[in-house]
Amino acid sequence: xxxxxxxxxxxxxxxxxxxxxxxxxxxxxxxxxxxxxxxxxxxxxxxxxxxxxxxxxxxxxxxxxxxxxxxxxxxxxxxxxxxxxxxxxxxxxxxxxxxxxxxxxxxxxxxxxxxxxxxxxxxxxxxxxxxxxxxxxxxxxxxxxxxxxxxxxxxxxxxxxxxxxxxxxxxxxxxxxxxxxxxxxxxxxxxxxxxxxxxxxxxxxxxxxxxxxxxxxxxxxxxxxxxxxxxxxxxxxxxxxxxxxxxxxxxxxxxxxxxxxxxxxxxxxxxxxxxxxxxxxxxxxxxxxxxxxxxxxxxxxxxxxxxxxxxxxxxxxxxxxxxxxxxxxxxxxxxxxxxxxxx
Numbered sequence: 001x002x003x004x005x006x007x008x009x010x011x012x013x014x015x016x017x018x019x020x021x022x023x024x025x026x027x028x029x030x031x032x033x034x035x036x037x038x039x040x041x042x043x044x045x046x047x048x049x050x051x052x053x054x055x056x057x058x059x060x061x062x063x064x065x066x067x068x069x070x071x072x073x074x075x076x077x078x079x080x081x082x083x084x085x086x087x088x089x090x091x092x093x094x095x096x097x098x099x100x101x102x103x104x105x106x107x108x109x110x111x112x113x114x115x116x117x118x119x120x121x122x123x124x125x126x127x128x129x130x131x132x133x134x135x136x137x138x139x140x141x142x143x144x145x146x147x148x149x150x151x152x153x154x155x156x157x158x159x160x161x162x163x164x165x166x167x168x169x170x171x172x173x174x175x176x177x178x179x180x181x182x183x184x185x186x187x188x189x190x191x192x193x194x195x196x197x198x199x200x201x202x203x204x205x206x207x208x209x210x211x212x213x214x215x216x217x218x219x220x221x222x223x224x225x226x227x228x229x230x231x232x233x234x235x236x237x238x239x240x241x242x243x244x245x246x247x248x249x250x251x252x253x254x255x256x257x258x259x260x261x262x263x264x265x266x267x268x269x270x271x272x273x274x275x276x277x278x279x280x281x282x283x284x285x286x287x288x289x290x291x292x293x294x295x296x297x298x299x300x301x302x303x304x305x306x307x308x309x310x311x312x313x314x315x316x317x318x319x320x321x322x323x324x325x326x327x328x329x330x331x332x333x334x335x336x337x338x339x340x341x342x343x
Contacts, residue, residue, distance in 0.1 A: 004274035005310070007303050008045030008084045009282040011035075011052055014296065017288040026292050035079050041300050045084040045279050046076065050119040053086060053126060057118060058093075065118050069125035076126070084279045085130035085172065085208075085236065086123040088116045091137045091180065099137040101158040102151040102185065113158055120166050130235070131162070132208055134174040139181030151185050156198035163201045171196075171205045172235050176213040179248055188217050189224050193233050210238035210283060211264065212248050222263035229271045237273075238283035239264065239302065250285040253302035254309065259341060265306060266313040280306065312340055 011034045016024035031052075038046065051057055054068045076083060090100040090112055098104055100112030116131070123131055138155060140146050159171055173195065177187035186192055189207050196205030207228050214221040228234035241251040241261065254261035274280070284298045316337075324333040 001272035001275060002314075003269040003272055005268075005280050005306075006045060006274065007043045007282065007306075008047050008279045009038075009043060009284070009299055010047035010049070012049070013282065013284055013286070013299060015286065017286070017290075019288060022288070025288060026290075026295055032075065035075065035081065037296060038079065038081055041296065042303055043299070044081060045281070046081050047084050047132075047281055047283075048086045048122075048126065049089040050086055050115070050122050051089050053083075053122050057122075058115075062118060062121060066121050066125050069122040073126050083123070083126035083128045084281060085128055085132045086119050086126065087132035087134060087174075088112075088119040090115060091134075096137055099139070099146075099151075099181075101135075101155045102138045102146060104146065109154070109158075113161055116158070116162055117165050120162065120169055123169070124166065129166075129168045130170050130172060132172045132174055132236070133159075134176065135184065135186050136176075137181055138186065139178075139184040141182045143183070148185065152195070153198075155185065156195055159195070159205065160199045160201075163199055163204055169204065170235065172208040173205070174208040174210060174213070174238070175217075176210070176248070177217040179216070188219065189214075189228050189233075193228070193231055196233075206233040206235040208236040208238060208281070209234060211240050211253070211261075212242040212250055212283075213238075215242040216245060216248065218245060220263075221260065222267045225264060226267050226271075229267065229273070234273065234278070236279055236281055237264075237268070238281050239306065240282065240284045250283055252284055252298045252305070253282065254305040258305075258309070259337070261305065262309045262313060262337075262341065265309040269310060269313055316340055 014029055014034050016026045016028055018024040053072050054065050057065050090096045095108045095111045103109050173192035175186050175188050175192045177184055189209055192207045196202040199205055209224050211221045214224045225234055239253045241253055241256040242249050243256055282302050284302050286295050286298045
C-alpha cells in the first residue's frame, strides 16, 4: 500500500532571521500573510504552537482563549487550510526555566499542566485532536539536578492528566536528545513509545519524528521511522536535514544527504504513511542570508525534493532489490540505488 501525502508546516518556518549571534535581517510577515502562501506553495496543513494561534493566551480566560481560537478556525477555513496539530510552547515561559513537567518547583509544574489544558482547548476549537509535545526543557544540565526516575514519572503523570482532560486528544511526543537541555529525559522515539505505556491510554500516545533530532541522537531517521511504523505509532513527521552532530539546523529536506532523505521517503511510502490521515510536516529554517523576496524557497524546495525522491523510489524495481537482497550482493544493491539517484 503506497503512501498518501499531503504537506504542512508551521508559521515559525517563515521568520526574520535573528539568531543567538545576530539581529533580525528580514521584515516581519504578518500571520495572515503567511497563511496566504500555504496553498501557493502546495501546502494544506498548518502546524501551530498554542501562542501562534492565541498570542496573548497567558493573559486571557479559558473562554476568551477558545473564542479567539474559534475565530482563527474561520480564517483557516477561508484559506482552505486545516490545523494539523497544536503544541504547547512551554519552553519560552520564565516559569518553565527548570522544565515544565519536571520542574523542581510544584507551582511551575502546575502552570505547565494548566497551560497544556488551554492548548488542548485551542486544538479542539481549531478542529484537531493532535497535541505535540516537544519536551524541550524536560532534562538537566547536571545529572544531580533531578532524579531520573521521578522525572520520568512526572512526565507520564502529566500526560495522563491531559489524556483524562480530553478523551479525544492524541499526544504525539517529539523526541530530541539535547538542545536546549544538555540531557533530555525522552531522547529517542523508543523512549517516547515506552512512555505511553506508563499511561492508561497508550493507544492515544504516539510520536512525531524529526529528521534532525534522530541525527542528533546519532541514529538513522528512516530506521527511527520504521521502528515507529512497526508499532503503529508514527503519527507525524518533521522532515529537514542536518550536518552531523551539531546544533539543530533544520536545513532544507535532502540538502545534506539526498540518499538519507530517499530512505525516509521510501519507508513512509512503502508502509502506507498518510493513509490514515497523517501529514508530511516540514520543520525547515530559512537561511539567514536569504533576502526577503526569496525567503520561502526552503519550504517550496523541501516539498519538491520530497516528491522527486518519491518518484525515484517508486521507479525502483522491488523484484530486483529482493533478488539482490536474497543473493546478499549488497555492493550491487548499493550501485543500483546510487545509479537510480544519479540519472
